[in-house]
Amino acid sequence: MYVTELVVADTVNTMPEATIKATADHGELRGDTVHGTYDASRQVFADLQNLGISYDDVVQVLEDEGVAKFEASWNELLGTIKKNMGRRLLSDSRCPDPGRPGDPDVEEPMIKMLYKPVSLLVSVLGGVLAGAIFKRVWKVSAGEDDAPKATEAGRGWREVLLAAALQGAIFALVKAAVDRAAAKGTYKLTGTWPGPEDQRSDGDAWPRPAR
Numbered sequence: 001m002y003v004t005e006l007v008v009a010d011t012v013n014t015m016p017e018a019t020i021k022a023t024a025d026h027g028e029l030r031g032d033t034v035h036g037t038y039d040a041s042r043q044v045f046a047d048l049q050n051l052g053i054s055y056d057d058v059v060q061v062l063e064d065e066g067v068a069k070f071e072a073s074w075n076e077l078l079g080t081i082k083k084n085m086g087r088r089l090l091s092d093s094r095c096p097d098p099g100r101p102g103d104p105d106v107e108e109p110m111i112k113m114l115y116k117p118v119s120l121l122v123s124v125l126g127g128v129l130a131g132a133i134f135k136r137v138w139k140v141s142a143g144e145d146d147a148p149k150a151t152e153a154g155r156g157w158r159e160v161l162l163a164a165a166l167q168g169a170i171f172a173l174v175k176a177a178v179d180r181a182a183a184k185g186t187y188k189l190t191g192t193w194p195g196p197e198d199q200r201s202d203g204d205a206w207p208r209p210a211r
Helices: 018-025 038-050 053-090 105-143 157-190
Strands: none
Touching: 018 053, 038 053, 053 105, 105 157
16 A cells, blocks of 8 residues: 555645545554665666656646546536525525625635635645655755754754755745645636735725626
């Protein structure tokens, strides 16, 4: 099972519910299965490349398929909620002009509400991406596979603080980029900006774009 081969400290691994249950049922966790396997892992990728299997192509296919599935699920969820909210409003006698699917007064609050769990998932993925980028940057700059930890006795203040500052900067940059991309993608897909609307200097909100 791939899960048991990706066990390492300070790492988040997202899994479908079926995989979580399978891991709990018969998975054998052996502790850290990542450190100390770098040379063997590089050899596996080299062997795959020699067999004509491109790592970049495989990752691109997985990314494209994953994005397509997320988009399909989002559209399905949005359509279901629009339909049910439209029915609820139509049956409410206190509403003289019931909201309909496509009504901005119905869609915008709903989209902003649905964006919250999406933003949490995006933040988790952004953290994973930032961790991978930091690891690569540190290896190139310091020539080490792992950055120093504050509790390592053999490390000096300078290298520990430098690693922490670099890691913080990368995490902040990646988080901002991922959050911004998610918000822009939501806006492009739905026509609604999921965060607070910008304010002009005179205090008025910017005009909404045409749908």
